[in-house]
Amino acid sequence: MVEKGQWTDDQLVAAIRAGGRQRNDAWQYIYKAWRAFYLKPVFSLGGREEQVDEVFSYVVLAVERQVCKPDFALHSASLRTYFIESLTRKWAEAQKISAGRQKRTVEFDPESRPAWEGLQPGVEEDYIRQERAEMVNRGLEQLGERCKTLLTLYGKGFKMEEIAGEMGYGNVQTAKNQVAICRDRLRDFLREKI
DSSP states (O other): OOTOOOOHHHHHHHHHHHHHHHHHHHHHHHHSSHHHHHHHHHTTEEEHHHHHHHHHHHHHHHHHHHHSTTTOOSSOOOOHHHOOOOOOHHHHHHHHHHHHHHHHOOOGGGGGOOOTSSOOOOOHHHHHHHHHHHHHHHHHHHHHHHHHHHHHHTTTTOOOOHHHHHHSSHHHHHHHHHHHHHHHHHHHHHHHHH
16 A cells, blocks of 8 residues: 555556556546646636536546556656646637537427327337347346446436445545446447447
């Protein structure tokens, strides 16, 4: 166990690759120790703290995937620089997507409702819905009991604080990270099957 403030890039990479408690400790350190550093570029571009928190777990997943690759190496930058650049890019990407959605919103006109709206779904729709549900259930089984429980709680609308308490995580950020990891693993499983 590395004491707070003494993590080197090599120690962080080793802890993330080790998984489990070591991995969580490494990400907790990054979240706390580097927060001021990764908030600064977003603030300078007019962003807000809660926007950064929204993309944080996605960046954790992306960086972790890279770090866990056997050929991963930091050539000209530190892990902190790599992480901050990744987070800033993801935040900017999210802002562009959000801006695009706002441009595409159209007001609903009740008079222009399609004729088929409100009709009972047909046999094909029921079949497709049932197939999707079965595929998601198979994916959840493949992920294991921990991810299944985590995603079930998340899907039922539990708050992150409640999920953290239920799953025994030390903080909300760990719960967010674990939900994102499990959700991405489920998404990957479903992509393979489609």
